[in-house]
Amino acid sequence: MEGLTMRCLVAALLFSPVIAVAQLTGRPVLVEARIPKPPAVLSGSGGNSLIYEIWLTNMEPAPMRWTRLDVTDGSGAALHTLADSALWRDMARPSQGTIAFLDRPRLGNLQRAVVFVHVPLTGPAPRELRHRITVTDSIGTRTLDLRPTMVDAAPAVIGPPLRGGNWLAANGPGNSSGHRRALIPVDGVPAIAQRYAIDYVMVDTGFKTFGGDRLKNESYFAEDADALAVGDGVVSAVKDSIPENVPGATSRAVPITLETVGGNHVILDLGNGRYAFYAHLRPGSITVKKGDRVKRGAVLGKVGNSGNSTEPHLHFHLADYNSPLGAEGIPYVHETLDIVGKCKTLGSGCSAGAPVTRRRLMPLENEIVRFPK
Ligand SMILES: [Zn+2]
Structure with a gap:
């Protein structure tokens, strides 16, 4: 009987529509962030670099401002930073072409932007990349650490x-x-x-x-x-x-x-x-x-x-x-x-x-x- 009550309670916590994630204190940054194609190494006359995109979607029911992207290798060593206008310059709304924000640093609810990332490398390509995104949402200025991403280092x-x-x-x-x-x-x-x-x-x-x-x-x-x-x-x-x-x-x-x-x-x-x-x-x-x-x-x-x-x-x-x-x-x-x-x-x-x-x-x-x- 007691076990049944506990199971009911767990089910209520999991499925209750009353507790919306947006109402939680200390809730996560409500962003969908995806890297649809793994970063690949581009070898050109000036050295190696990485070219890829990050898709960002605002899942909060209010505009969100995007201020910074930090790229590091798997050990945390800094590789690249884009902040403020340098970040916005390389962000675009998919339907509107390059640098097409009417209000560049902000995305409304369920609006998506693509960051066109280009990381110049001074040494060999890292096996793994990490990304930290800084946004200002309805709680304040906060950071989001994405899952590690593996690098495709073997071009044809x-x-x-x-x-x-x-x-x-x-x-x-x-x-x-x-x-x-x-x-x-x-x-x-x-x-x-x-x-x-x-x-x-x-x-x-x-x-x-x-x-x-x-x-x-x-x-x-x-x-x-x-x-x-x-x-x-x-x-x-x-x-x-x-x-x-x-x-x-x-x-x-x-x-x-x-x-x-x-x-x-x-x-x-x-x-x-x-x-x-x-x-x-x-x-x-x-x-x-x-x-x-x-x-x-x-x-x-x-x-x-x-x-x-x-x-x-x-x-x-x-x-x-x-x-x-x-x-x-x-x-x-x-x-x-x-x-x-x-x-x-x-x-x-x-x-x-x-x-x-x-x-x-x-x-x-x-x-x-x-x-x-
Ligand atoms: Zn062509």
Whole structure:
């Protein structure tokens, strides 16, 4: 009898709707915090860094202010801090693009923000990361320690997607490129397939991408270049027959949808959950079909200007699923890479010198690189 009473009491405590968590004294910070894709190591010419996102949702029925993010390794050694405006600059509401808060540091009930984190590393990558978030809620300024997160420290090693050069890695890996922040829900799953994507345009010694008539695709140095298999693999998707655009910021030959955004494209299944995506190819140039086995270096198609593209270029990225955008982008390194120069912004402030051969790197945003011929 006594046991039954105790069980009833326990049940009442667990299930009573009267004790709402928001009414508890000393209650936890009412935040949902998730890191949907484990932090991965990006190896670039300036060293290693970690790129990932933290999704934060305010679960309190009142606005919450976000003031600080501290990142440490598993031993508690400081790696990175973002505070106040530096934090808000790298936070965005998913539906509103980058830096889009009307009232930047505050989120209302059930509002979510994504923190686009970029942690520069001075030494080897840590195995584990810890995060402390500081918020001001209805109780006061408080901190929240997230569960430890493991780091994915083993990027794929791949061959070149193109031959020769010079190729400018436009919109390439960095924390603020358009690709990096393109969080897009596909089939109900929000993901950043283009987290490490690059738009390769070929440049001449004056850093121009074309010579002659700017409205003709054949004027562009990238047009018709071979797109190469970066590893042995199986062709897992092919789309063809989308006409090329007239070069220009607003001209598109077809309406841009999830189906057409990548233009004519090939996806190559490299195994181990890695898929290489080649977009904007010339119509009729694709030389492989779904199911074909190809060897590293095989020609898949030719660079063009189809889909959501302003001029001939190769959009290339690696992701974890056989879908142009419904996948999470993953980093990789090239076995060797010649770094030739860099532009400050796309198409301006460019400089170049003698190629410097580096091992196990990926090109970063606006670097100029050269692949073997
Ligand atoms: Zn692109």
